[in-house]
Amino acid sequence: GxxxxxxxxxxxxxxxxxxxxxxxxxPRVMVGSASQLATFSSAKNWVSQMxxxxxxSSLVALTAxxxxxxxxxxxxxPFDVISTRLYNQPVDEMRKGRxxxxxxxxxxxxxxxxxxxxxxxxxxxxxxxLAPHTVLSMLFWDLLRQRALQYCQPExxx
Numbered sequence: 067g068x069x070x071x072x073x074x075x076x077x078x079x080x081x082x083x084x085x086x087x088x089x090x091x092x093p094r095v096m097v098g099s100a101s102q103l104a105t106f107s108s109a110k111n112w113v114s115q116m117x118x119x120x121x122x123s124s125l126v127a128l129t130a131x132x133x134x135x136x137x138x139x140x141x142x143x144p145f146d147v148i149s150t151r152l153y154n155q156p157v158d159e160m161r162k163g164r165x166x167x168x169x170x171x172x173x174x175x176x177x178x179x180x181x182x183x184x185x186x187x188x189x190x191x192x193x194x195x196l197a198p199h200t201v202l203s204m205l206f207w208d209l210l211r212q213r214a215l216q217y218c219q220p221e222x223x224x
Contacts, residue, residue: 082161086153089169094145098196101141102134106204109133124205131204135197143192144185148172 075083110130119125151172155165166172176184 079157079161086157086161089152091149093169094142094149097145098138098142102138102200102204105137106130106134106200106208110208124209127205127208128201131201131208132197134204135193135200138200139189139193139196142196143189144173146192147176147185147187151176 072084079086107130110126113119113126113129113133114121118129148169152163152166152169155163158164166175173185180187
């Protein structure tokens, strides 16, 4: 289980081992969150302007969330590749990576040896993981935002 994995990593590599690869994970989360929120808002405005659906329909948000899921996958896959390689690389006796010195070193080595498309290995599984998460997150966020706006707006009396 998770607790035995923590104990195993701690015994083998110490506290530092629990943080191995974080320099690849932090940029991944920053880029993913930024692309998710920005593309959802932009896509929702675009879908609304296209007038494919009733403006109050949840289909507007659903379509925008699906577009956002694609954008998140495209922007996050390189970071997933780098994070995975940083996490999985062997370490020396000083607990330093044997293959990569850090995020940018990994990025450059992947691009040199495999070309830029090497950063998109595993994009299909990343999409299958991230797209549903993005769709659900953005749909719930939009629904909660609409409810909050309705709750906070004072009623107009004639």
